[in-house]
Amino acid sequence: GGGAQSASTAFDANNCQGGTLDVLNQDDAASHLDPARLYTSGGGNIPSLLFRTLTTRTRKAGADGAKVAPDLATDTGEPNADATVWTYHLRDGLKFEDGTAITAQDVKYGIERGFAAELPGGAPYLHDWLVGAQNYPGPYKDPNGIAAIETPDAKTIVFHLNSPHGDFPYLATATQFAPVPKAQDKGADYEKHPISSGPYKIESYDKGKSMVLVRNTNWSRAVDPNRLACPDRIEATYGLDPAVINQRLTTGTGKDGDAVTTDTDLGPSELAQLDNNPDLAKRVAKGGFPYTYYIAFDNTKAPFNDIRVRQALSYAIDRTSVVNAAGGSSLAYPATTFLPDNKNMGYQAFDFFPAGKNGDPAKAKQLLAEAGFSNGITITLAHRSADFNQDGPKVATAVQDAFQKAGITVKLQSIDSDSYTTTVSNPATQPQASVEGWGADWPSGGPFIIPIFDGRQYLAGGGNFNTAHFNDPKVNADIDAINKITDPDQAAQRWGQVDSEIMKQAPLVPLFHTTQLRLYGKNVKNAFVSDWTGVYDLSQVSVK
Amino acid sequence: MTAPSEARPGFRVFAGRFRTDRAAVFGAVVAGLLVLLAVFAPVLTAIEGQDIASFHSDLVDSARGGVPLGPLGGISGQHWLGVEPQTGRDLFARIAQGAQISLLVAVCATVVQVFLGVTVGLAAGLGSKLVDTVLTRLADIALAFPVIIFSLALLTIVPDAFPRPLLLALVIGVLGWGGTARISRAQTLSLRTRDFVAAARLSGAGGFRIARREILPGLAAPVITYAALLLPTNVITEAALSFVGVGVRPPTSSWGQMLSTATTWFRSDVMYVLIPAVMVFLTVLSFTLVGEGVRVALDPRTTRLTRKAG
Amino acid sequence: MSESVVSVRDLVIDFHTEGDTVRAVDGLSFDLAAGRALGIVGESGSGKSATALSLLGLHRGGNADVTGSIDVLGTDVLAASNEQVRQLRGNRIAMVFQDPLSALDPFFKVGDQIVEAYRAHNKVDRRAARKRAIEVLDRVGIPDAARRVDAYPHEFSGGMRQRALIAMALALSPEVLVADEPTTALDVTVQAQILDLIHDLRAETGMALILVTHDLAVAAGNVDDVLVMQRGKAVEHGPAADVLGAPSAVYTRELVAAVPRLEQPRESKVVGGEPLVRVDDVHQVFTVGSFLNRTKVHAVEGVTLDVLRGEALGIVGESGSGKTTLARMIVRLLRPTSGRIRFDGRDLADDRALREVRRELQMVFQDPVSSLNPRRTIGESIADPLRVQGEDASRQRVRELLALVGLDPDRIDRYPHEFSGGQRQRIGIARAIGLRPRLLVCDEPVSALDVSTQAQIIRLLASLRSEFDLTLIFVAHDLAVVRQVSDRVAVMSKGAVVELGETDALYDNPTHPYTKSLLAAVPVLDPELARQRRLERGLLTP
Amino acid sequence: MLGYAVRRVSGAVAVLLIMSAVVYVLFFLMPANPAQLVCGIKACTPDRLALISHSLGLDEPLYLQYWHFLVGLFAGRDYSTGPSIVHCAAPCLGYSFQYTEPVLQIIGERLPVSGSLVIGAAILWLSLGIGIGVLSALRRGRWLDHVVNAIVLGGLAVPIFITGLMALMIVCVWLQWMPFPTWVPFDEDPVLWAQNLVLPWIVLALTTMPVYVRMSRAGMLETLAEDHIRTARAYGLPERQVIGRHALRGALSPLITLAALDIAGILTSSVLTETVFGLPGLGQMTVQAVRNVDLPVVVGLVLLIGFVIVVCNTIADLLYAAVDKRVSVQ
Ligand SMILES: Nc1ncnc2c1ncn2[C@@H]1O[C@H](COP(=O)(O)OP(=O)(O)OP(=O)(O)O)[C@@H](O)[C@H]1O
Numbered sequence A: 001g002g003g004a005q006s007a008s009t010a011f012d013a014n015n016c017q018g019g020t021l022d023v024l025n026q027d028d029a030a031s032h033l034d035p036a037r038l039y040t041s042g043g044g045n046i047p048s049l050l051f052r053t054l055t056t057r058t059r060k061a062g063a064d065g066a067k068v069a070p071d072l073a074t075d076t077g078e079p080n081a082d083a084t085v086w087t088y089h090l091r092d093g094l095k096f097e098d099g100t101a102i103t104a105q106d107v108k109y110g111i112e113r114g115f116a117a118e119l120p121g122g123a124p125y126l127h128d129w130l131v132g133a134q135n136y137p138g139p140y141k142d143p144n145g146i147a148a149i150e151t152p153d154a155k156t157i158v159f160h161l162n163s164p165h166g167d168f169p170y171l172a173t174a175t176q177f178a179p180v181p182k183a184q185d186k187g188a189d190y191e192k193h194p195i196s197s198g199p200y201k202i203e204s205y206d207k208g209k210s211m212v213l214v215r216n217t218n219w220s221r222a223v224d225p226n227r228l229a230c231p232d233r234i235e236a237t238y239g240l241d242p243a244v245i246n247q248r249l250t251t252g253t254g255k256d257g258d259a260v261t262t263d264t265d266l267g268p269s270e271l272a273q274l275d276n277n278p279d280l281a282k283r284v285a286k287g288g289f290p291y292t293y294y295i296a297f298d299n300t301k302a303p304f305n306d307i308r309v310r311q312a313l314s315y316a317i318d319r320t321s322v323v324n325a326a327g328g329s330s331l332a333y334p335a336t337t338f339l340p341d342n343k344n345m346g347y348q349a350f351d352f353f354p355a356g357k358n359g360d361p362a363k364a365k366q367l368l369a370e371a372g373f374s375n376g377i378t379i380t381l382a383h384r385s386a387d388f389n390q391d392g393p394k395v396a397t398a399v400q401d402a403f404q405k406a407g408i409t410v411k412l413q414s415i416d417s418d419s420y421t422t423t424v425s426n427p428a429t430q431p432q433a434s435v436e437g438w439g440a441d442w443p444s445g446g447p448f449i450i451p452i453f454d455g456r457q458y459l460a461g462g463g464n465f466n467t468a469h470f471n472d473p474k475v476n477a478d479i480d481a482i483n484k485i486t487d488p489d490q491a492a493q494r495w496g497q498v499d500s501e502i503m504k505q506a507p508l509v510p511l512f513h514t515t516q517l518r519l520y521g522k523n524v525k526n527a528f529v530s531d532w533t534g535v536y537d538l539s540q541v542s543v544k
Numbered sequence B: 001m002t003a004p005s006e007a008r009p010g011f012r013v014f015a016g017r018f019r020t021d022r023a024a025v026f027g028a029v030v031a032g033l034l035v036l037l038a039v040f041a042p043v044l045t046a047i048e049g050q051d052i053a054s055f056h057s058d059l060v061d062s063a064r065g066g067v068p069l070g071p072l073g074g075i076s077g078q079h080w081l082g083v084e085p086q087t088g089r090d091l092f093a094r095i096a097q098g099a100q101i102s103l104l105v106a107v108c109a110t111v112v113q114v115f116l117g118v119t120v121g122l123a124a125g126l127g128s129k130l131v132d133t134v135l136t137r138l139a140d141i142a143l144a145f146p147v148i149i150f151s152l153a154l155l156t157i158v159p160d161a162f163p164r165p166l167l168l169a170l171v172i173g174v175l176g177w178g179g180t181a182r183i184s185r186a187q188t189l190s191l192r193t194r195d196f197v198a199a200a201r202l203s204g205a206g207g208f209r210i211a212r213r214e215i216l217p218g219l220a221a222p223v224i225t226y227a228a229l230l231l232p233t234n235v236i237t238e239a240a241l242s243f244v245g246v247g248v249r250p251p252t253s254s255w256g257q258m259l260s261t262a263t264t265w266f267r268s269d270v271m272y273v274l275i276p277a278v279m280v281f282l283t284v285l286s287f288t289l290v291g292e293g294v295r296v297a298l299d300p301r302t303t304r305l306t307r308k309a310g
Numbered sequence C: 001m002s003e004s005v006v007s008v009r010d011l012v013i014d015f016h017t018e019g020d021t022v023r024a025v026d027g028l029s030f031d032l033a034a035g036r037a038l039g040i041v042g043e044s045g046s047g048k049s050a051t052a053l054s055l056l057g058l059h060r061g062g063n064a065d066v067t068g069s070i071d072v073l074g075t076d077v078l079a080a081s082n083e084q085v086r087q088l089r090g091n092r093i094a095m096v097f098q099d100p101l102s103a104l105d106p107f108f109k110v111g112d113q114i115v116e117a118y119r120a121h122n123k124v125d126r127r128a129a130r131k132r133a134i135e136v137l138d139r140v141g142i143p144d145a146a147r148r149v150d151a152y153p154h155e156f157s158g159g160m161r162q163r164a165l166i167a168m169a170l171a172l173s174p175e176v177l178v179a180d181e182p183t184t185a186l187d188v189t190v191q192a193q194i195l196d197l198i199h200d201l202r203a204e205t206g207m208a209l210i211l212v213t214h215d216l217a218v219a220a221g222n223v224d225d226v227l228v229m230q231r232g233k234a235v236e237h238g239p240a241a242d243v244l245g246a247p248s249a250v251y252t253r254e255l256v257a258a259v260p261r262l263e264q265p266r267e268s269k270v271v272g273g274e275p276l277v278r279v280d281d282v283h284q285v286f287t288v289g290s291f292l293n294r295t296k297v298h299a300v301e302g303v304t305l306d307v308l309r310g311e312a313l314g315i316v317g318e319s320g321s322g323k324t325t326l327a328r329m330i331v332r333l334l335r336p337t338s339g340r341i342r343f344d345g346r347d348l349a350d351d352r353a354l355r356e357v358r359r360e361l362q363m364v365f366q367d368p369v370s371s372l373n374p375r376r377t378i379g380e381s382i383a384d385p386l387r388v389q390g391e392d393a394s395r396q397r398v399r400e401l402l403a404l405v406g407l408d409p410d411r412i413d414r415y416p417h418e419f420s421g422g423q424r425q426r427i428g429i430a431r432a433i434g435l436r437p438r439l440l441v442c443d444e445p446v447s448a449l450d451v452s453t454q455a456q457i458i459r460l461l462a463s464l465r466s467e468f469d470l471t472l473i474f475v476a477h478d479l480a481v482v483r484q485v486s487d488r489v490a491v492m493s494k495g496a497v498v499e500l501g502e503t504d505a506l507y508d509n510p511t512h513p514y515t516k517s518l519l520a521a522v523p524v525l526d527p528e529l530a531r532q533r534r535l536e537r538g539l540l541t542p
Numbered sequence D: 001m002l003g004y005a006v007r008r009v010s011g012a013v014a015v016l017l018i019m020s021a022v023v024y025v026l027f028f029l030m031p032a033n034p035a036q037l038v039c040g041i042k043a044c045t046p047d048r049l050a051l052i053s054h055s056l057g058l059d060e061p062l063y064l065q066y067w068h069f070l071v072g073l074f075a076g077r078d079y080s081t082g083p084s085i086v087h088c089a090a091p092c093l094g095y096s097f098q099y100t101e102p103v104l105q106i107i108g109e110r111l112p113v114s115g116s117l118v119i120g121a122a123i124l125w126l127s128l129g130i131g132i133g134v135l136s137a138l139r140r141g142r143w144l145d146h147v148v149n150a151i152v153l154g155g156l157a158v159p160i161f162i163t164g165l166m167a168l169m170i171v172c173v174w175l176q177w178m179p180f181p182t183w184v185p186f187d188e189d190p191v192l193w194a195q196n197l198v199l200p201w202i203v204l205a206l207t208t209m210p211v212y213v214r215m216s217r218a219g220m221l222e223t224l225a226e227d228h229i230r231t232a233r234a235y236g237l238p239e240r241q242v243i244g245r246h247a248l249r250g251a252l253s254p255l256i257t258l259a260a261l262d263i264a265g266i267l268t269s270s271v272l273t274e275t276v277f278g279l280p281g282l283g284q285m286t287v288q289a290v291r292n293v294d295l296p297v298v299v300g301l302v303l304l305i306g307f308v309i310v311v312c313n314t315i316a317d318l319l320y321a322a323v324d325k326r327v328s329v330q
């Protein structure tokens, strides 16, 4: 038999199985464990242990991890010439946890569920991209299904899109692309025990409190090249306090040595500890989930309709104090571009309005004077009422302080956290200016840039993210052209150019991009971070 | 007959008794200092040469999450109480200005709570069965009501121009009178069985007069004691309301808000937590001491500690 | 003389209040030999209670300075440790307090309080202690003691509470009993019963007694020696027969002269015709007991009587017979369970009618402690009704009222707890008469007063009656006083009026057996006669 | 007795109805739109929003929504969850689309946690608070009185969050006396249940205690001045008994009222304790429900708190009347 393994043995993927992994989280895995209702990037962390999707993220460290890999499908998808038709073939030997075979119809049904009003919350892309699916009410009201998804046989599934989308393989990583056996669908109750297609299945699930996952015996590495699935058992506890989670991971007594978290980063107040404790510093995974914070305002309204005013704002910003307000240089870095520093998204460095470390109030004042505001201006800046994210009072006051020096008086408007996004994303209620953040649904320039800057995405009725009301025909055309490109590297290159094209016009003031530091237990191995998720991957870690 | 001392008792006697209670005088002095700090906040801050809103990126260690550079949270000649982590804003300025908001809001809210609570408690205790039932039920509702929901709804109703501290004091006061009401009612029920209430009734005194003259003095002890403790609770509640957006607007500070943002820092920057905590503590302490002094001074039966003085 | 159990030397008691000091006792010395009885008499506020309390060391921790020396059963009370004093209290020297109504803990059953005191000094189980409690309650004449042992103090009438306190003292059979006005709230029959009981106990156990009383007759019949106090000093001290029979001090002579005599017919006043108050078959039923286990007490059962305009109606009767309850119903503090009360033709059940006549109906309460708001000065308490009715409520007027009832007007700004029992009673009277009511109900207004003050109050009431058109209802247990004051007298027993008639007629020819027994129980001033009466009573009740 | 019960129950029902109605109105006024939150933020089109509003029943006029709620309360109600219909039997407090469970059931699952927390903490804060209060009343004006009070008042100045974390640091990290607490149901293992709850109990008690210390101290001083205490002393009762029985009884009656309020109120005000110690109780749920604008859960919670308050207050009134016989229950 195998000898006793000590924590110091190196990680070996072939011999990593065993043990129980503990997950210490603040909130439930997601508000809903229904694949139709999850809105995750790349399939999520815990959901990805239960739901296999047509494609998935490559489980690799760094930039390599930001690529798409086939999962249920044999490849990342076969596009037609203009990327409007995508065909997938399922692997052999795929089974649900109950042993029944996974078919293309199950995948189709899973997607159709996401259209049901009873199961809201999922990503909206399919709704807009599939031909004629705009008004599809879901399989409960319309069992005929979506015609734009064809399943010619049990292993083939074909998607017909209404416009080119070279990014489709990225989208196919979303949990909506997970198979759902129609016979087991219980509607909203399905999430109490969703049928697993992944390496684990649910043993018990107490919503908002705890979840226990055990091995799905109908899954094997033979049919899944991506997931290692090392622990035999995963026990998740929800409802913990972030400070307590980090403290438990730091201390690592008892079972906590085998613990990780999927939703708790180190906060600024906890960083000082790392300095004093080198051992601890080794147990911190550092990643960068692509995210940008910025000041948004409507470019069509005075005074922002004058580019000199917009430029003045860019010059006035003190990015050092803003970064500090966001947690300091370990948790954020200054942004002068809209795209975060991520190769796969096509990041290109530029700084059109160099404000230096602490802003250039003189330049800003001058620009304002040129624009006819020699006595300065007064603007209202909205922010979230709490510092849950980096769009709270801290950052807002940093902006206020910096702007003050440039003669820009900022009146702060605190909006309740729950309704913040709703308020700012509705042109009817949109404040004059607001602190906002944007993250990518997948590591490509498309989902990062299109909702914010595509002039045709301006939604007057609400759910609008083009807060700048930006509408540049050249940019729109570029977007259409890039959407046709199916080679990610080529597309990335173009997105970078579009970014600089946009930012020259100063439609918003980029503030900073965030990075994440996340602790894991002292017995946890193989906790690496990819540029896609910014956090370690539960399907790869081991506690043995 | 000896020369009559015609001076009325009341305040003079009360003050005399209060003065002899050293703890109460200490409490009053501390409370006075806190009030002075609040009143002269702008002046003091100007003397220090700082303000509440200016960021000092150079005073915090950006790589380590923004902990203040230097010992004791960056205390120095320029920054008397050090600076705030991450932002580097001056803590003395924020504490001084926080005193204005916190004391104002907490004191006003407490006054509202006590006023409403005692009024309702008296009315319930003295009134008819129906009045009692209705008022006690009303108190139940006030008690059971989640403040947060109410304040969120308020956000939409109350115009932005409405002065925030006033709004805060009203919200806290109007929602928080239940406890005082219950206590007052209980005490009233017990006092109303005494013969002196019967005597007052015989003289034709109406409910109002009985409440004010006969019962109210008897409520003083529990209510004053309770109110002294409501005060710090209100300081904290103010922070919670600011959190949901009904409170003061940044960069305005309040102790409660400082305390709640400071909590996670208690290991990496103790001073940041300690300073507002000490302020709240001093407030609680001084107000309880004063409350206790007032309670004793109001109670003719408690024996004076200065017995050898006479 | 045998060795003394209590020995007091140069006792000085000072009470400290804001600014000044009240010297309640000023250089008092006396001895009490084992088995003997000492009576302390004197005017209200002369320091009797203060002296009594000091014997048990009850001034400890208060606002009083006690100097001199007090030796009780070999213990130096002023110097002893708390534990030593505790051992002494209850067990060896027990006390019956002057204010029985507030001396019992309102939160505990009467019986349990006796049990507790008993068990604090006797190692017995609860059952035995309870038996003892019932036994002593029975001995002090609480009817149905086995059931009433579980009553709460507020469910007892004033007299019953006083008896409960006496029972508590008896249960412990102490060597010295300090009784501070032990029978003020008792009707004469019960008073005689209690005093006889104490007498018998003394005979049985050799218990020494200090009896504080304002009633010289009570002292005469029950003590060996009498100490007469005035303003904290002893003015006369000697054997009872000498002091009361041939007083030497001027003050004592005045006292003795002021004692009302039962035999003395009153200068009759013609009583005017039509009734002012008509009480028509009123009942009062109290529900008592716990939430789940309720019983009813019929406090007043079908009383019908008229109170004539301008007359003084005396109400006498045994303790617990419903006098206070009836009085409270007449002034409409209590709503009768059934029956009707009309005042001046108006039905008092009607709130509007009541409001019109409210100020005309005033009452002096039996319990002077609870009838004054402890948190307000007496000046305010007296001024308040005047203010309510829009009358002159100036300090001058209040001072006049205080002077009228014989209190020092300079103490206008003092609080109730700073006054002696009798003084508080007078404050209550001052408050009630301030409004010049048409009907004044006095519930035991003079029971706590020394004879001279009592005489003063009685004169006051008389002058008020003649000056204004005052109708008086005078509830009292002292038949001699009642005779002095009343034109007609109603005798109550067990919630009903058993006899009602012209005072002299009733006193001279009582018809109801209860009235007869009442009259027979009246204490007399002559110690020799008192002894005889006691013997007769002893023969009557085997 | 029966009359009293009837009055109390009808009063309670009235209270609960008013409260639920007020919550409905307030929710209507709140800026956040539950359908919007459910729909997701990114590109939730108006028609999809309308669909969701409809499925949540939010497109009906307010009074109809409330009416349906009332009907559900007394007659049960059906909810469509996609292919199947969920029946929520009377008394149906509603169905949470967030939790995909009837509200009553969700609350039922979490009540034991909060209940355990409150009961244990209440025992602690009552006994300690009263004990310390009495002690400092007896030592009034001495240094012990001042020091104890200053320390106790510290509990009001230091947020529960910090006390909680410090307790965890000390007990679980430095001393390593026990692992970090987790919730263990009582019926599973009473010993572990208690062991895991000790810290939360203490921490919660620390912040609630000051009021009790001060109130019992004040009440004690008040009663000590009364005549019947003198009687107890005069009969040589041991000081312990004079204080412990006679003085305490009088001093405590106002605390009964207070305790009833706190015990009922703490069900939801213990949010911070629950998060710090990872206890899946009602406090935690309240915050989440408000954040998610989960109206059925919030209404359910408000009704629960209202119910508990009414019950606690009724008990307090009865207790009060039982302790102080002079006060009648009505
Ligand atoms: N606690 C106190 N504080 C101040 N003065 C007091 C206090 N207790 C008693 N006195 C005063 O001391 C004097 C003596 O009071 P004490 O109670 O001994 O009188 P007493 O002889 O018992 O009178 P009575 O027959 O009316 O009961 C009175 O003038 C009274 O006002």
Ligand SMILES: Nc1ncnc2c1ncn2[C@@H]1O[C@H](COP(=O)(O)OP(=O)(O)OP(=O)(O)O)[C@@H](O)[C@H]1O
Pocket: C154, C155, C156, C157, C158, C159, C160, C185, C186, C187, C286, C287, C288, C297, C298, C299, C317, C318, C319, C320, C321, C322, C323, C324, C325, C326, C366
């Ligand atoms: N509030 C009450 N609750 C219950 N029983 C009461 C109450 N008040 C009086 N009683 C009872 O009613 C009866 C009559 O009481 P009341 O006080 O009228 O007697 P009283 O004639 O004034 O006696 P005393 O001369 O002793 O004062 C007593 O048995 C008493 O116990």
Ligand SMILES: [Mg+2]
Pocket: C048, C049, C050, C098, C180, C420, C421, C422
């Ligand atoms: Mg006396």
Ligand SMILES: [Mg+2]
Pocket: C157, C158, C159, C323, C324, C325, C366, C443
């Ligand atoms: Mg009576």
Ligand code: NI
Pocket: A134, A135, D045, D047, D048
């Ligand atoms: Ni649509």
